[in-house]
Each structure stands twice: as C-alpha cells, then as structure tokens.
Amino acid sequence: MRTVLNIPEDLLDEARDLLGLDSKSETIISALRELIRSKRIQELKSLYGKIDVNLDINKSRRRKKVTHKG
Numbered sequence: 001m002r003t004v005l006n007i008p009e010d011l012l013d014e015a016r017d018l019l020g021l022d023s024k025s026e027t028i029i030s031a032l033r034e035l036i037r038s039k040r041i042q043e044l045k046s047l048y049g050k051i052d053v054n055l056d057i058n059k060s061r062r063r064k065k066v067t068h069k070g
Contacts (some may be wrong), residue, residue, distance in 0.1 A: 016027040035068075 012024055012027060015031055016024065019027055019030050021027045021030060
C-alpha cells in the first residue's frame with residue numbers, strides 16, 4: 001500500500017542507522033512491528049497476578065497411550 005507521510009528526515013535516518021536497514025520502507029515496517037511487539041508484551045505483563053491458573057502439571061503431562069493398528 002502506498003501512503004504519503006511527513007516524517008522528519010533526521011528521525012528516519014537515525015532509526016535506519018540504528019536498525020541497520022537499507023530502505024525507508026524497511027525501517028518503518030520494522031519500527032511498527034517492534035512497537036506492536038512491545039505493546040503486546042506490556043499488555044501481557046499487566047495481566048501478571050490477575051489470572052489464576054490452577055494447573056496440575058503432572059496430570060497434564062500424562063497422556064493416554066495411543067496404539068496404532070498396522
């Protein structure tokens with residue numbers, strides 16, 4: 001998708017240098033992916049202690065044996 005954006009050249013150049021990328025498009029795509037990843041991590045961290053997960057680890061590791069006919 002083509003989009004016209006007004007981004008300060010010095011900001012884009014600095015980001016491109018820091019990320020070690022060649023193109024402006026790669027830089028923006030990489031930065032957007034990192035922003036999304038970072039926000040998702042923050043959301044997960046905010047759930048810490050709010051979800052009660054009572055798992056029986058030993059029981060969950062026991063699996064029924066599957067017999068193959070062959």
